[in-house]
Amino acid sequence: MHQHIRVTAEAVVLRYSSKEGMMVLLTKRTIPPHIFKWGLPGGFVHNDEPLEACVHRELKDETGLKANYLEQMSTWGHPERDPRGRVLCVAHLALIRHSASKIVLGMGTKEAKWYPVRELPVTAFDHAEIVAAAIEHLRVRLHTEPLAFEMLDEKFPVSELEKLYEWVYDRSVDRRNFQKKINGLGLLAARPEKLKHPLQGRPAQLYSFNRDKFRELKESGSPVEIFS
Amino acid sequence: MHQHIRVTAEAVVLRYSSKEGMMVLLTKRTIPPHIFKWGLPGGFVHNDEPLEACVHRELKDETGLKANYLEQMSTWGHPERDPRGRVLCVAHLALIRHSASKIVLGMGTKEAKWYPVRELPVTAFDHAEIVAAAIEHLRVRLHTEPLAFEMLDEKFPVSELEKLYEWVYDRSVDRRNFQKKINGLGLLAARPEKLKHPLQGRPAQLYSFNRDKFRELKESGSPVEIFS
DNA sequence: TCAAAAGTGTTTGGTGTACACCCATGT
DNA sequence: ACATGGGTGTACACCAAACACTTTTGA
Secondary structure, eight states, X not given: OOOOOEEEEEEEEEEEETTTEEEEEEEEOOXXXXXXXXXXXXXXXXXXXXXXXXXXXXXXXXXXXXXXXEEEEEEEOOTTSSTXXXXXXXXXXXXXXXXXXXXXXXXXXXXEEEEETTSXXXXXXXXXXXXXXXXXXXXXXXXXXXXGGGTSOSSEEHHHHHHHHHHHHTSOOOXXXXXXXXXHHTOEEEEEEEXXXXXXXXXXXXXXXXXXXXXXXXXXXXXXXXXX | OOOOOEEEEEEEEEEEETTTEEEEEEEEOOSSSSTTSEEOSEEEOOTTOXXXXXXXXXXXXXXXXXXXXXXXXXXXXXXXXXTTSOEEEEEEEEEOOGGGOOOOOOTTOOOEXXXXXXXXXXXXXXXHHHHHHHHHHHHHHHTTSGGGGGTSOSSEEHHHHHHHHHHHHTSOOOHHHXXXXXXXXXXXXXXXXXXXXXXXXXXXXXXXXXXXXXXXXXXXXXXXXXXX
């Protein structure tokens, strides 16, 4: 008996801004099956290509974007998930900064668009499920891994970080306690400058993520809990 | 260009006992590549077979065992990981009770054996890495998921549960605090009987895991932390 | 001067952690 | 009686949670 299984690598690419919330990158299918529905960027893996390389390549081709962070998430292998036959999907989680998320379509490329994660259009295959799984994955990872900083600008006000966490965990957080906790860990480094021209209100102090400090904490044994 | 990628589903099958610690099930390869080295149970996925079904089938065929718990873990896709060509491995974590872990070889089946996780023999492919990843996976999951109970007998003394956690997190835990924490959650139900014929010392109270209570806690919103 | 967001400190309750003695059994 | 593991309670420290007023800016 000969095995015939095809494999795709796809990515749930997320960006966040306090204004629009969490958004996911989708591309419009131009061929059947599921023609004209929206799906995850990705595609068939080349024979000699690592999975992550495939995601990067397809993402570049389809949208011109470069993920700031990429990790494998889960593999979707239900035999009936694709009407064309057996197609395995190795799903990835990709994060990108809002400021670097402008889509540039290549020649003859399908349409691509950012959609609010909580207001998806009609999606192809099991891709809506995969997006949901990605958010669940984020929920687990954000407690202990500094993935939030992969979505924020290099310099950001604390409130932006806080709102990201509020979005992911879908609850409000006390500003003062949040700041205290984060400062207690020493993971943020204050920048000399402040946020220029806020839309309203007092300009916020800008911070950047102290990656070295995080590594240090992590290696010092005790588990690091960024957010509870 | 035609895609030619083969796919295997394999499992890191674990059992635990306080006497021997965590052990992993390995099978001895009888054909090249890596002939005579030890590898994970598993094999090529049938065209119309779900991934988990494949793991169950191969496990049954190769060792006569039935996993008590099975979940997908990660997919290993490096192009050079198998000298025969491109072979993707969808790795799973499987748990089994020590009392149900006696290997029964089928006809003409390869040799299979339990090995202490921290004293592996010479392994095939990247399987040693996959075992390490499984332990790491357990470490993350055991904080919040009741997977420990999938490895213990239906009825068990608290000390057995405690020692399992001590093994996984590789540190000692205060008996009294552990008991208090677990009882506080109400996840254990005392059984009327006590452990018969302990090797030494006072017979321990037996408990069983209260799955309904766990579900209830989980659904009541706040995240359940079984162990910190 | 008003609206909007940012910055800051104290109190309190709950929980993780450290710690020591007695109990039940087999030998 | 002794060795071995099982069962239990208390004190302390720390951290998470609740909570309100002042400051800085643009309009």
